[in-house]
Amino acid sequence: MRNKLIAQRYSKAIILNMEKRLLDSLLEDTNSLKTIFSQDPSLIKSFDSFLYPLKKRIDLALDVADKLNNKNIWKNLFRILIKKHRFTIIPDILIELEENILDSRNQIKVSLKIAHEQTDKILNDIAEVIKDILKKDVILDVKIDSSIIGGFIAQTNSILIDGSIKNSLDRLVKIKK
Amino acid sequence: MKIQPDEISAILKDKINDFKFEFDIAETGKVVQVGDGIARIYGMDNVMAGEMIEFPGGVVGMALNLEEDNVGCIIFGETRKIKEGDIAKRTKKILQVPVGEAMLGRVVNSLGQPIDGKGEIKAKEYKPVERKALGVIQRQPVKEPLQTGLKAIDSMIPIGRGQRELIIGDRQTGKTAIAIDTIINQKDTDVVCIYVAIGQKKSSVAKIVKILEYHGVMDYTIIVMASASESASLQYLAPYTGCTMGEYFRDISKHALIIYDDLSKHAVSYRELSLLLRRPPGREAYPGDVFYLHSRLLERASKLNEELGGGSLTALPIIETQADDLTAYIPTNVISITDGQIFLNSRLFYSGVRPAINAGLSVSRVGGSAQIKAMRSVIGQLRVDLAQYAELEAFSKFGSELDKATQAQLLRGERLVEILKQGQYQPLPVAKQIFIIFMANEGFLDKIPVEEVQKVEEELFSTLDSEYKEFMGILIKDKITDETKDAMRKICEKVLTKF
Ligand SMILES: Nc1ncnc2c1ncn2[C@@H]1O[C@H](COP(=O)(O)OP(=O)(O)OP(=O)(O)O)[C@@H](O)[C@H]1O
Ligand SMILES: [Mg+2]
Numbered sequence: 001m002r003n004k005l006i007a008q009r010y011s012k013a014i015i016l017n018m019e020k021r022l023l024d025s026l027l028e029d030t031n032s033l034k035t036i037f038s039q040d041p042s043l044i045k046s047f048d049s050f051l052y053p054l055k056k057r058i059d060l061a062l063d064v065a066d067k068l069n070n071k072n073i074w075k076n077l078f079r080i081l082i083k084k085h086r087f088t089i090i091p092d093i094l095i096e097l098e099e100n101i102l103d104s105r106n107q108i109k110v111s112l113k114i115a116h117e118q119t120d121k122i123l124n125d126i127a128e129v130i131k132d133i134l135k136k137d138v139i140l141d142v143k144i145d146s147s148i149i150g151g152f153i154a155q156t157n158s159i160l161i162d163g164s165i166k167n168s169l170d171r172l173v174k175i176k177k
Numbered sequence: 178m179k180i181q182p183d184e185i186s187a188i189l190k191d192k193i194n195d196f197k198f199e200f201d202i203a204e205t206g207k208v209v210q211v212g213d214g215i216a217r218i219y220g221m222d223n224v225m226a227g228e229m230i231e232f233p234g235g236v237v238g239m240a241l242n243l244e245e246d247n248v249g250c251i252i253f254g255e256t257r258k259i260k261e262g263d264i265a266k267r268t269k270k271i272l273q274v275p276v277g278e279a280m281l282g283r284v285v286n287s288l289g290q291p292i293d294g295k296g297e298i299k300a301k302e303y304k305p306v307e308r309k310a311l312g313v314i315q316r317q318p319v320k321e322p323l324q325t326g327l328k329a330i331d332s333m334i335p336i337g338r339g340q341r342e343l344i345i346g347d348r349q350t351g352k353t354a355i356a357i358d359t360i361i362n363q364k365d366t367d368v369v370c371i372y373v374a375i376g377q378k379k380s381s382v383a384k385i386v387k388i389l390e391y392h393g394v395m396d397y398t399i400i401v402m403a404s405a406s407e408s409a410s411l412q413y414l415a416p417y418t419g420c421t422m423g424e425y426f427r428d429i430s431k432h433a434l435i436i437y438d439d440l441s442k443h444a445v446s447y448r449e450l451s452l453l454l455r456r457p458p459g460r461e462a463y464p465g466d467v468f469y470l471h472s473r474l475l476e477r478a479s480k481l482n483e484e485l486g487g488g489s490l491t492a493l494p495i496i497e498t499q500a501d502d503l504t505a506y507i508p509t510n511v512i513s514i515t516d517g518q519i520f521l522n523s524r525l526f527y528s529g530v531r532p533a534i535n536a537g538l539s540v541s542r543v544g545g546s547a548q549i550k551a552m553r554s555v556i557g558q559l560r561v562d563l564a565q566y567a568e569l570e571a572f573s574k575f576g577s578e579l580d581k582a583t584q585a586q587l588l589r590g591e592r593l594v595e596i597l598k599q600g601q602y603q604p605l606p607v608a609k610q611i612f613i614i615f616m617a618n619e620g621f622l623d624k625i626p627v628e629e630v631q632k633v634e635e636e637l638f639s640t641l642d643s644e645y646k647e648f649m650g651i652l653i654k655d656k657i658t659d660e661t662k663d664a665m666r667k668i669c670e671k672v673l674t675k676f
Binding site: 004005008133155157158159160161162163167168171 | 199200201202203204205206219220221222245246264266
């Protein structure tokens with residue numbers, strides 16, 4: 001949880017010091033880093049490991065940064081994190097960055113639960129409904145969960161929109177009682 | 178009757194057409210840590226302090242600590258049902274409890290749910306447990322008496338409706354007894370009683386319920402119980418729940434009496450929660466806002482002004498001291514918030530003076546104006562006399578020669594102490610209290626041996642009951658005139674002829 005707070009600060013600092021037009025490329029970087037680290041989580045640990053000399057670790061990180069769009073930003077970030085022995089919070093920083101960039105474009109990531117496979121048209125309709133509520137463009141991450149019976153449940157970091165049949169039924173039972 | 182398929186499908190179609198698709202939109206957070214009746218939640222940026230939080234499985238909690246990156250939340254119910262990673266929902270409501278007439282005669286927990294096995298409570302209304310105390314404008318000074326039925330209190334430390342009078346003393350000094358007698362004395366009055374038991378043994382509370390039932394007073398009493406086996410969060414909540422139920426009666430122009438037994442244990446449960454929430458500990462490891470904990474509770478006791486109906490909520494908080502130490506943290510705090518205190522002393526208690534009220538240290542700062550006039554015209558210097566007697570008594574133990582006046586004072590003092598003794602569960606009507614105090618103050622008992630005083634009292638009461646019913650009714654109506662006093666003297670003499 002502390003990490004979350006620290007990650008928020010790093011992410012804010014990075015975004016505040018960026019030109020707006022570069023944000024798209026930064027998001028691209030963020031996503032590629034996410035894939036790299038999720039493919040090999042041990043990589044993160046090794047950047048913080050005292051088994052390797054500091055210089056080696058930094059050089060390696062700089063090599064990674066060289067492959068990205070916004071080289072300098074990442075280089076600086078990696079250097080600081082490794083020196084402070086805090087590289088393990090990088091996943092949190094990436095999450096925050098993604099959220100913040102999307103937010104600056106008035107977009108939001110929503111995880112959507114539906115009971116069955118649906119056509120794109122219906123998913124679009126649902127996205128519209130959620131957009132109306134959140135006043136933001138939504139990026140859906142769809143999951144199938146038959147236990148909700150029908151309808152949908154949309155969850156962002158801080159908002160839950162429950163339009164499932166299961167919820168309606170639960171409510172009916174509550175009123176009956 | 179045959180059912181037509183067409184009809185059914187028509188009904189169904191109607192229903193389907195009417196069906197409105199509704200969503201629940203809730204702000205959520207993630208449980209990041211849970212245990213010891215506490216949960217920490219990440220997210221929920223807009224949560225209010227004191228807001229009710231819903232966890233999966235129907236468990237509720239209350240947001241207490243709003244920190245930069247998380248919300249500290251106390252849980253009312255089974256902590257085990259909550260896991261890390263669970264989604265917690267905001268309700269945008271302060272925790273509410275049921276209130277109303279339906280609560281009377283019931284034993285409930287801190288959430289207002291029945292625990293007496295008498296079935297569901299059909300409450301029509303719910304009210305938030307935390308409410309801001311009323312302002313100055315909505316109040317008026319205390320003016321009607323709240324009779325406890327205890328001679329020592331109604332005469333020397335009178336309590337008014339809307340007052341907050343602290344009952345304070347070591348353990349086993351009769352604190353609860355005073356509260357229970359006061360409840361019993363509200364029989365056939367318009368006062369509703371609420372007894373909040375915090376951190377007590379379940380068996381003790383069960384005993385109290387039995388006694389109240391036996392005396393036929395449970396019908397106008399609500400018992401809120403958070404026993405010692407309940408979590409600290411429920412114990413913390415109990416007094417606020419009781420207070421909300423009491424305020425309901427006050428706000429509909431009725432009168433209510435609430436007893437918090439006791440606030441020392443309440444403070445301890447709050448300390449536990451605060452330490453678990455990692456708030457910095459202060460004096461005696463209590464958190465810094467332990468004063469506010471009790472001040473905001475006791476400030477809710479009040480007498481409403483006439484426009485608001487003139488209802489009242491009287492509070493009798495109880496505090497347990499260690500070795501008569503009134504200067505400990507919690508006692509000093511609560512003494513400073515209340516309108517006076519009834520100080521019980523274990524030395525008195527064990528020497529047989531029961532209720533063991535220390536007249537010198539007990540005061541009522543506002544009740545005097547609420548005392549009935551008749552009582553005021555007979556008590557004279559009762560409190561001072563008793564306090565002086567207590568000093569002289571200590572002095573006389575040195576065995577030195579005493580002058581006549583001092584001896585007379587001692588003699589009178591002994592008898593005053595004697596008549597102020599009172600057994601449990603025997604609250605006295607004011608008229609009788611006035612009479613016996615008058616009798617002692619006028620010196621009628623001076624020639625009676627101390628051991629006989631109680632017999633004289635009994636004789637007096639039975640004479641009054643059998644021969645002077647009407648006279649007693651008039652006695653309490655107004656100030657006692659000289660003629661009435663003469664009549665009273667005659668009765669005293671008559672009673673004394675038998676001794
Ligand atoms: N006026 C009285 N006359 C005779 N006995 C009394 C009187 N008042 C209290 N007692 C007895 O003294 C004992 C202690 O009384 P009580 O439980 O009211 O004290 P307490 O201060 O509330 O104790 P605790 O600290 O355990 O809560 C009880 O057994 C009670 O019956
Ligand atoms: Mg007690």
